[in-house]
Amino acid sequence: MIAVFKLLHVLLCLFVSLKLLALAQEENQFIYHGFTEANLLLNGIAKIHPNGLLELTNTSKQQIGHAFFPFPSQFNTSLTNNSQSLSFSTQFVFAMVPELPTLGGHGIAFTISPSVNFIGALGSQYFGIFNSTSNGLSSNHVLAVELDTIRSPDFEDINDNHVGIDVNNLTSIESAPVTYFSDEEKENKSLTLISGNMMHAWIDYDEVEKLLNVTVAPITSTKPTWPLLSTSLDLSSFMLDSMYVGFSSSTGAMASSQYILGWSFNKSGQAQSLDLSKLPPLPPKKKSRNKPYLRIVIPTITAIILLISISGAAYIIRRKKYEELREDWEQEYGPQRFSYKDLYKATKGFKDTELLGSGGFGVVYRGALPASNMQVAVKKVSHDSKQGVKEFVAEIVTMGRLRHRNLVQLLGYCRRKGELLLVYDYMPNGSLDKLLFRNDTPSLNWFRRYQILRGVASALLYLHEEWEQVVLHRDVKASNILLDADFHGRLGDFGLAKFHDRGANPHTTCVVGTVGYLAPEVTRTGRATTSSDVFAFGTLMLEMACGRKPIESEQSPEKMILVDWVLESWKRGDILGTCDPKLKGNYRVEEMELVLKLGLLCSFSTPGARPSMRQVVQYLDGNASLPEMPLDGASIGLMPVSHEASRDCTLSFHGSNDYSAYSLSSTDSILSYGR
Incomplete structure (x- = not known):
């Protein structure tokens, strides 16, 4: 009996192994002649017709359609796998039927992505893959081959009928007008993507050659000898182990019905050839009626005139309701x-x-x-x-x-x-101070606080050193940092920001900023610099570590000024005694000490003694060690604002409104005082 059970156990394990092997093979190789049984992951307005025709978009404006194979393919980019693990081959038959003969939607993109949830993605020129913020980020890990029918100057498109290869960015690394090589006539011939005709596309990547080939041809032609695009590309630099394959498409101000009729994909060799006779047909083209119906002409004309009159009146009312102020210089x-x-x-x-x-x-x-x-x-x-x-x-x-x-x-x-x-x-989690200072909301844990500091430091480094001009924010504080859906910190409120060319000195101006964050030299001279932004960021670091505002009048005299209290606690050897009690000791001691000491270093009254934002980023990322600092109380901390300086200047106070970081400040501080 025991031997029988052992045999059954072995057979069961073998059966499960074979099923898993079959599933893995199915995930990495498939062919569809129509999609009735495909169980694709559909999103947006994509749908499958009863005859198996996959419709990505219809003639609706500004819409997105996604269709992806339901299981991720294993691209195995780790070094331990064989050298050809990134190779793949796919072919598909498609058709784009425009709303008007020469005007249609934005096209179709064959897409390889780590996820099928394109959160925040836009239609139009973004193909339903990215938006203005996500486009171009190295964290996207997306490869797309676009069949584009609209010229988008934002992405340097070559024309309104091209194929492009996109890596994390809709500005193609290589593109070409749509043509195919006719083996019979020995020449390139043009194709129009939005002709409404069925076309065949082949995409093949050779990991050894590191070569991506894209070929397009009419449905009546065999695969041409020469590809349309042949691009050197190393997929290992951005592909992840597990990736989804599928199609993304979009419409804009004009639209097209965009179809996929058949699709073959292979992760371990050449994709199987599609049998064109098995593909579902396209919907019949709409025919216009030419026969007039005289008995309805006169009532129709009368109704049209009446509608025009009513519409005209409604238009005037609506135009007044939505009337804008536009001038020629805004074009x-x-x-x-x-x-x-x-x-x-x-x-x-x-x-x-x-x-x-x-x-x-x-x-x-x-x-x-x-x-x-x-x-x-x-x-x-x-x-x-x-x-x-x-x-x-x-x-x-x-x-x-x-x-x-x-x-x-x-x-x-x-x-x-x-x-x-x-x-x-839109930042769904509001401003940082809401979670940092209020007792009626959940407190931010230390991991998130530290990541927010690293993110804001990186943003300030970009403003100070990496953009085309130097940007001085001049109002860095907790209420001006908003939190996105993942609690990543975003620096906002550029109402007091000042731009100047590299190598030029910012002009002396009125004192602007928030009491408690103003560097001492700003209150004396009115001149903001990158060092004064560093001072404010130092105060922010102390706020994050201690969970309190820079100045709290209700505190005892020794605790009223945050930077003074932290400095005195450090002198006594009890710097960790200033930590936010809401953290309940749940933090990494070395990170907490770094933030507290770095906050004090950024608070030196002498600008030249403060680190640059590049150094601050290096300290927070652990790429540099914090220097030794003298425990000299006279060299660290705030200096009082003189009555003379504060009388004529724009100072703000730390507010608690969740969305003040969306502010461009008051119009007085911008339009009256200037920048």
């Missing part, structure tokens, strides 16, 4: 100018239910853009058109060009009568 800003109508609809008419925050900085509303459903924050401030608005808008557009994963992205603006509307990325 150059193009996509960074939003329509008031879109923002009105996005915020449900600026309803109180969508209100995120309000205060001296203005009013901020949550919204979802109607075209893409992208979540945004819309801020309304008043402005006077006589007060240098042209220069102000130019600065807004300049700030919109800043690109860093730890900056709150300013997407654009709109002007209407006496209002200025600013559009930002």
Whole structure:
């Protein structure tokens, strides 16, 4: 009996192993002539017709369609695997039927991605893969071969009918107009992607040669001898072990019905050839009726005239409702100018239910853009058109060009009568001070606090040294840092920011900033520098470690000034006694000591004694050791603001509004005092 059970156990294990092997083979090699039984992962408006035809998009505007194989393929990029583990081969038959004969949607992209959840992705030129913030990030790990039918200047497209190879970025590393080599005629012949005709595409990657070949041809032609694109590419530099394969597509202001009729894929050899006779047919083309029906002509014309009259009146009323203030000089800003109508609809008419925050900085509303459903924050401030608005808008557009994963992205603006509307990325977890200082909300753990500090330090390094100009933020503080869905810190509120060319000195100006974060030299001279931003960041580090504001009048005299209290505790050998009690000791001691001591180092009253943001990033990343510091109380800490300086200057106070970081400050500080 025992022997029988052992035999059954062996047979069961063998059966499971064979099933797993079969499943692994299925995940890495498949062929579909139609998709009725494919069980693809569909998203957006993608659907499968009863006859098996995969429709990625229809003639709906500004839409996305995704269709991916349900299991990830194992690309095995680790060094322990065989040298050809990255090779793959695929072929598919597709068709794009445009809404109008020469105008259609943005096309189809064969996509290899670590995930099928393209959160925040936009349609139009982004193919439903990226958005303006995620496009170009090395963390994407995405390969796409685009069949593009719209020329997008943002991505340096060569024309409105091309094939491109994209790596983490929709600016193609190589592209070419759509042609195929006719083996019979021995020449290249043109193809039009949105002709409505079925076409065949082949994509093959050879890991040994590190060569990606892309070939396109009419359905009536065999695979051409010469590929359309043959690009040297090392996939191992960005591919992950487990990747999904599939298709992503999008429509824009115009649309196309975009179809996949058959698909073959092989991760371990050449993809199987598709049997064209087994492919599902395309829907029949719509035919227009030419026979007139005289008995309905006169009522129809009468109804049209009536509708035009009613529509005209409604248009005038609607135009007044959505009327904007536009001037000729704004034309150059193009996509960074939003329509008031879109923002009105996005915020449900600026309803109180969508209100995120309000205060001296203005009013901020949550919204979802109607075209893409992208979540945004819309801020309304008043402005006077006589007060240098042209220069102000130019600065807004300049700030919109800043690109860093730890900056709150300013997407654009709109002007209407006496209002200025600013559009930002929406940060669902509000401002940092909400979680850091309030006792009625869950506290941030130390891991997240440390990651937020590293992220904001990286953003300041970008502003100081890595952008085309030097950007001085001048108001770094906890309430100006917003938290995204993953609690990553994003530095916002560029209302007091100042730009200057590299090598030039910023001009002396009025004192601006927040009491408790102002470097001593700023209160004396009014001149902000990168060192004064470092001073404010030092205060932020102490806030994160200690869980309290830089100045708290209700504290005892020895604890009232945060930097003084931390310094005195260090002198007594009890620097860890200043740690935030809400952490309950759950932190890495070496990281906590580093943040506290680095915060003091950044708080030196002499600017030259403070580290640069590049050094701060190196310390926080563990790539450099913190230098020894003299425990000299006179050289560290705040200096009082003189009454003379504070009388004529713009100082702000640490607020508790969750969304003050969306502010461009008050219009007084920008339009009256200038930059």
